[in-house]
Amino acid sequence: MTLASPTLKSSDEGGSAHGRKLSNGAFAILLTLPGLALFAAIVLYPLIASITTGFFKQDLRFPGRTWVGFDNFADVLSDDFTAILEHTLVFTIGATVAPFVIGLALALALNSGIRGSGFLRGMFLFPWVIPGVVVSFLWMWIFNANYGVLNGALLKAGIIDESVSWLGEPTTAMLAVIITKTWASFPWMMVMLLAGLQTVPQELHEAAAVDGAGAVRRFRAVTWPGIRAVAGITVLLEFIWNFQHFDTIYVLTGGGPAGATETFAVAVYQDAFKGYDLGHATALGGLWMLLLLVLVGVYLKTSERETK
Template identity: 80%
Template structure:
């Protein structure tokens, strides 16, 4: 007669009270980074925005709460003028290097002889620091001994030297040209990378159908690189919207404030006018506009990723 084997007792369940959940463990791992982010970015940002509600002079101790007076000072004053001049600089310093960079990218993409050497040569302005570029072009635009005036006078285009950086009608153009020279290589490289992803079979098929070079560009090339071009344009627009060094070195916002942008206005108000409250208020308004541009950039990249 067989006897049933005795039933073994099941081991007691493990205690999990002392273990962290996956979410808590992830939070613990990211806590040092979050603390560093809050210390160097989040807290200074909130502190600066809070300062915009106070009247504060850098030369005097203490500050006085004035509410929205600092923001009203700009909105009722020079805000629209500064915005207009910032947009003029931003649009000009974005479209001009884009056109130049795209033209060079198209030329280099055709397999031009010595294209490797030319590509490296065109990158030269990009690797030079912005302040150095600004001083270089300040010398070129100089009214007394500038190279530009010397060449134009010798060619008979102008009769006398022109103060390019001292005239309201030419100062902004000079700043845009300087920024164009410094930024077109980056746009050229990005657009060239986009052009090299276009399948050659599409161009060959369009050629067999009798399409010329202009028609092939709009029917084949542009649709393929439109996504890259839109991201390049928007990124350059955002960077130029907050650009500082070229404008400050060449003109300092002058003459008569005709090249003043948000970046130079905030600097001049804070460190030349010593009014940190109004400078912070203008910086807060400037930041809101930048957030709109960043939101547009994220929207475009999301659409490109969905495709």
């Protein structure tokens, strides 16, 4: 019995050492292989195939394709890339700033302890839970030139003399799209900002009030520094999502009138499935992806800095 113990102990140590070696090397690879295979199948391969298509002339109506090199990218840059980028930035900035301002104002109001804040919070979340296509059709009815609610209200108030084609005029179509997206986006920004406001210690507000600071001064010195990180991440995420937004714009205007609301998402869809030019659409999508990668890089750097 005395002589057998060291042998068993040695065997256990050897098995344990072998197990540690496997867990640090081959075992870890085996665990990640299913995830890597799935990623390669549904993300990596379609991405590489899409980028490759940008170097070919390919029509969806006919089989086969022809190598054209960088001609598709040159056509995109010399055609309407600048106008599409401008429309995308106008929509993205407008549909980010407007809901942020509304969401911040509502978050401040709800955080102040007004009566019925719980009920109001639930009501304000209502636009957020409605599908985007349903929201778009709702606002299409509101903006309708013939029987829209907006024209009816403005005519009765005497603000306009005749009906306005809000979605049919280049000067008003983008504004209408931004308003629609703002109505759908402000609730989630309000929730994020309200969560940030509730982390700011109430003692700091009370101390600032004792020192004679007014509401504006307390906001600048106490409230904003406490929610700046949350606000920055929220705005950046909303900016990225709006930069690639599709459904609201396409349902309301389809990129019109006269291309006034044509963003990258709409332009890629139009080129691929209405113009049947898959090579041109892929080239435009590739340049769009590069711009998105820049935004994602900014988000990652910002979030990394805020977590330190």
